[in-house]
Amino acid sequence: MSIGVLELQGDFEKHHQILHTLGMESIAVRSPSDLDELEGLVIPGGESTTVSLLIDRNKLREPLKAFADIYPVLGTCAGLILMARKVLDTKVNPLGILNVVVRRNAYGRQIHSTTEELTFFEDGNSFSCPTTMIRAPRIDSTGSSTEVLGSWKGHPVAVREDRHIGLVFHPELDGVTHFHQLAFQGIKKNSTRK
Amino acid sequence: MPKGTYEVKVGLAEMLKGGVIMDVTSAEQALIAEGAGACAVMALERIPADIREDGGIARMSNPSMIRQIQKAVSIPVMAKCRIGHFAEAQILESLEVDYIDESEVLTPADERNHIWKHDFKIPFVCGARDLGEALRRIAEGAALIRTKGEAGSGNIVEAVRHMRTINKQISRLKELDEAELVSESKDYGAPLSLVQQVSKLGKLPVPNFAAGGIATPADASLMMQLGAESLFVGSGIFKSEDPDFRAKAIVVATTHYKNAEKVADASTGLKKAMKGLDISEIPDEERLQERGW
Numbered sequence: 273m274s275i276g277v278l279e280l281q282g283d284f285e286k287h288h289q290i291l292h293t294l295g296m297e298s299i300a301v302r303s304p305s306d307l308d309e310l311e312g313l314v315i316p317g318g319e320s321t322t323v324s325l326l327i328d329r330n331k332l333r334e335p336l337k338a339f340a341d342i343y344p345v346l347g348t349c350a351g352l353i354l355m356a357r358k359v360l361d362t363k364v365n366p367l368g369i370l371n372v373v374v375r376r377n378a379y380g381r382q383i384h385s386t387t388e389e390l391t392f393f394e395d396g397n398s399f400s401c402p403t404t405m406i407r408a409p410r411i412d413s414t415g416s417s418t419e420v421l422g423s424w425k426g427h428p429v430a431v432r433e434d435r436h437i438g439l440v441f442h443p444e445l446d447g448v449t450h451f452h453q454l455a456f457q458g459i460k461k462n463s464t465r466k
Numbered sequence: 467m468p469k470g471t472y473e474v475k476v477g478l479a480e481m482l483k484g485g486v487i488m489d490v491t492s493a494e495q496a497l498i499a500e501g502a503g504a505c506a507v508m509a510l511e512r513i514p515a516d517i518r519e520d521g522g523i524a525r526m527s528n529p530s531m532i533r534q535i536q537k538a539v540s541i542p543v544m545a546k547c548r549i550g551h552f553a554e555a556q557i558l559e560s561l562e563v564d565y566i567d568e569s570e571v572l573t574p575a576d577e578r579n580h581i582w583k584h585d586f587k588i589p590f591v592c593g594a595r596d597l598g599e600a601l602r603r604i605a606e607g608a609a610l611i612r613t614k615g616e617a618g619s620g621n622i623v624e625a626v627r628h629m630r631t632i633n634k635q636i637s638r639l640k641e642l643d644e645a646e647l648v649s650e651s652k653d654y655g656a657p658l659s660l661v662q663q664v665s666k667l668g669k670l671p672v673p674n675f676a677a678g679g680i681a682t683p684a685d686a687s688l689m690m691q692l693g694a695e696s697l698f699v700g701s702g703i704f705k706s707e708d709p710d711f712r713a714k715a716i717v718v719a720t721t722h723y724k725n726a727e728k729v730a731d732a733s734t735g736l737k738k739a740m741k742g743l744d745i746s747e748i749p750d751e752e753r754l755q756e757r758g759w
Contacts, residue, residue, distance in 0.1 A: 279484065279721070281485040281721065282481060283483055318482075318484070322485055325502075363500070381564055382542065383588055387473065406477045407564070445480060
């Protein structure tokens with residue numbers, strides 16, 4: 273099986289590394305046809321304004337939405353912003369994959385970026401790991417079917433809805449494989465599709 | 467609350483990969499850059515080509531101008547301080563710029579010492595012509611390296627030279643044994659631990675971007691293919707006849723750098739690029755890349 277990493281702008285390399293650690297194949301997605309053979313997608317961190325513009329310039333908006341109707345999508349930081357239903361800022365046009373409302377750079381500029389040790393809960397298990405937040409967005413509200421996996425300062429930092437996961441932090445920067453596994457574990461390994 | 471750790475500093479550089487960081491001198495230009503898809507802007511009073519033309523001492527930008535740019539855009543805002551001028555860097559930190567470029571484009575304030583960048587919570591980017599220079603800056607705390615190139619020249623030849631030099635030196639380090647790395651570390655004037663790390667990783671321990679002379683989408687593609695992880699474009703955009711269009715074209719070429727058809731499409735219809743300078747036309751004492759060590 274192959275997972276795509278949206279390579280328009282951002283820290284895509286680190287996501288490929290995490291997927292390879294998990295024994296998954298990964299390919300770069302830059303054009304609609306790149307999605308054809310995939311069974312999952314990562315939208316990495318980067319600048320959400322830039323990625324939002326490039327999604328439209330590369331005619332990826334509708335193909336990405338259609339892909340998310342079938343396959344799991346994991347978004348980190350800017351990726352989460354792009355997956356949101358609503359962004360409190362007109363500079364980003366999100367895809368509406370997750371029923372969350374997001375505020376960009378809500379914790380301030382780079383000087384306020386931080387790493388925190390947080391605990392997450394899902395399916396009766398708990399999991400702790402370092403979470404690095406870089407000019408991080410904040411999730412201001414979630415839909416009724418959005419599951420909150422972990423919080424920080426009273427706001428969700430990891431959410432799951434249907435098959436999708438959105439994170440305000442960067443597990444890929446700390447070598448944390450947990451969330452990629454959670455997003456894509458349901459996909460059969462050794463599938464014939466490549 | 468581990469803010470400002472080295473990992474968090476390098477983290478922002480990771481987020482800037484695959485993008486274009488554009489020099490801007492006003493809020494208006496910053497908005498053009500953001501709208502074109504820049505992943506960050508560098509706020510400065512004069513772009514390098516004008517600094518070169520005007521002469522005089524080039525200093526840190528006026529704080530009010532930096533604030534205006536921070537207000538206008540939501541992407542990261544970087545600013546330059548003079549080499550060794552840690553007081554300018556402190557001011558930029560208090561303004562909460564997202565990255566400080568300790569830059570040879572400005573007139574150096576200290577002929578011997580660069581800033582001890584570990585003292586700051588804000589990350590620094592520094593220019594390098596070769597591996598030794600890159601590792602010395604990383605040892606001082608730089609969280610991101612860029613080629614120096616020759617800023618304001620519109621001529622890519624120096625950035626290519628610096629990128630190829632660093633790549634070649636890194637591949638050489640991979641071949642050496644432990645004893646040889648010790649002597650290499652002495653020659654580079656860089657800590658052994660960093661030399662060992664590069665030898666093992668086969669790359670710099672921090673992201674490596676290109677800067678200095680990028681003026682066209684083809685230049686962007688060239689530098690990305692040579693291994694740059696992102697690009698700084700200075701005079702190339704706002705010294706051209708069509709900044710908005712050119713900025714967009716360079717962003718497209720950076721994303722699709724391996725796809726010549728897309729780079730060709732992006733280049734189609736562009737007006738004149740900046741005129742540029744042959745390196746031999748620049749007197750030795752005016753070569754910005756010679757500043758710093």
